[in-house]
Amino acid sequence: MVANIKYANKYNFAFIDEATKKEIRRKLLKAVAIPGYQVPYSSPEMPIARGWGTGGLHVTLAVIGRKDVFKIIDQGSDASVNACNLREFVQQMTNVQTTYDTAEATLIQTRHRITEEELTEDQIFVYQVPQPEPLRSVERYENRTRQMHGEADYAKMWVSLYESFVRDGDIMLGAGYPVKVNKRYIMAPSPIPKWDVPNLNQSKALHLFGAGREKRLYAVPPYTTVEPLEFEDVKFHTENFVGTECYKTGYKKAFLDELYFDDGSKHFIINDSNFLDKLEGKAEPKQHENKYINQLES
Amino acid sequence: MQSEILYDEIFDAQEHFRLILDSMARPGKINVIPNLDIQMVDGINKASALIGFSLLNTDASFCAIGELSYTIEKFITLHTAAKIESLQNADFVFVKGSQSDQFIADLKIGTLPYPEDSATIVLDVLNISTEEIADSLQLNLKGPGIKTVETVYVTGLNHAIMDAVKEQNFEFPLGIDLMLTDKENNMICIPRSNDFTYELAEPTNKPNYN
Numbered sequence: 001m002v003a004n005i006k007y008a009n010k011y012n013f014a015f016i017d018e019a020t021k022k023e024i025r026r027k028l029l030k031a032v033a034i035p036g037y038q039v040p041y042s043s044p045e046m047p048i049a050r051g052w053g054t055g056g057l058h059v060t061l062a063v064i065g066r067k068d069v070f071k072i073i074d075q076g077s078d079a080s081v082n083a084c085n086l087r088e089f090v091q092q093m094t095n096v097q098t099t100y101d102t103a104e105a106t107l108i109q110t111r112h113r114i115t116e117e118e119l120t121e122d123q124i125f126v127y128q129v130p131q132p133e134p135l136r137s138v139e140r141y142e143n144r145t146r147q148m149h150g151e152a153d154y155a156k157m158w159v160s161l162y163e164s165f166v167r168d169g170d171i172m173l174g175a176g177y178p179v180k181v182n183k184r185y186i187m188a189p190s191p192i193p194k195w196d197v198p199n200l201n202q203s204k205a206l207h208l209f210g211a212g213r214e215k216r217l218y219a220v221p222p223y224t225t226v227e228p229l230e231f232e233d234v235k236f237h238t239e240n241f242v243g244t245e246c247y248k249t250g251y252k253k254a255f256l257d258e259l260y261f262d263d264g265s266k267h268f269i270i271n272d273s274n275f276l277d278k279l280e281g282k283a284e285p286k287q288h289e290n291k292y293i294n295q296l297e298s
Numbered sequence: 299m300q301s302e303i304l305y306d307e308i309f310d311a312q313e314h315f316r317l318i319l320d321s322m323a324r325p326g327k328i329n330v331i332p333n334l335d336i337q338m339v340d341g342i343n344k345a346s347a348l349i350g351f352s353l354l355n356t357d358a359s360f361c362a363i364g365e366l367s368y369t370i371e372k373f374i375t376l377h378t379a380a381k382i383e384s385l386q387n388a389d390f391v392f393v394k395g396s397q398s399d400q401f402i403a404d405l406k407i408g409t410l411p412y413p414e415d416s417a418t419i420v421l422d423v424l425n426i427s428t429e430e431i432a433d434s435l436q437l438n439l440k441g442p443g444i445k446t447v448e449t450v451y452v453t454g455l456n457h458a459i460m461d462a463v464k465e466q467n468f469e470f471p472l473g474i475d476l477m478l479t480d481k482e483n484n485m486i487c488i489p490r491s492n493d494f495t496y497e498l499a500e501p502t503n504k505p506n507y508n
Contacts, residue, residue: 221442
């Protein structure tokens, strides 16, 4: 008897059908060729709702192969709900090896953070992006923002940053701080905190961004100049954790979360769960280096 | 559409795409496309055909120009069901490195709001190497994806093509992306963001007029 292997798996490898994967792949190549430019794509149906990480999933599933080692984080944690569910889904659809270890992974999907540990040339970093258009806050219409990007007309963006400074004494953008990629396109670096923004500059890894609900893909190739928008006299700065440290490890040079204990006392803890585990295990993970982190004392 | 028995449309396509993506993200990095024993036609490098197999389907258009272009078009469309288009409308163009540069001015380069609506050239050359080879074109690549400068030596490439591409890419983000393959399945990519220069090799055997 001939074994029926055709229907042994209910789904195609990596869930998405091959025709759609090819479309996403062609768009990804264009995104890499034009750093920071948002390429429209099909954004096919997934078993989760658009806006819950489908863009990142599309990118991951379009590039993943059997030999990949997959890691996924949500807010820096391997264990939060979004990460766990998507990891399980990707694992079931591809049967790849998954890991919590940043250094071991070849493909890392993320929501809201870049890992604290430095990325390598062999890694691809995939972002789930909720709002890919940095100009949306200053221009409502897509055809207008496209024209503004096309002509590199970013006056409105600069004015909005100026207004924010005049109104509040600082540029009040916590996550998704706008950056200029390759001195051409202004890009929204997904809602990563300002802490992570400098790590995109001259990174060793390839960064791919997928916005499923908005149907856009974009990319930052390795060794690309990524500059946060700043003025001559009002400079970009990262989050300020002066006077605080991780209560478990005493470490100061990482992005910290604020915790309130049952007795009402306030503590801080390293946000990146794998980085915290490694520090607790007395390992010395190599951290990203940039001028904002370097000036902090550890 | 006819399936090539020795080509896996899921896993080979994925593996080759990852190499293309890596080459595109790191211009000048030579990746080797695994040698599959597929049935080929004359006039096109196997790596170029495999790039076509991994990226093309009925939603994409392409054209081949130069010698044997009819055979190549038939071959690729047979395996991928991609549409054969005119030079002015093709998404992918398969061409030999020795071709004259006339065709480049006809290719689509996108519009400012939609620069991705542009052509990708898949160029067949003879040799791609990081070491100097005789009668080669030395490409010095600079730009996103490259730490400082990347140097690659290519033979069988008409330097006028590089001039014409440079002219088309002048108004970034408009432009054309290049993929180069050689006889040994080596591949490099040169995206439009790249700021390349080239040097011609000194002719090794100068004619002796004494």
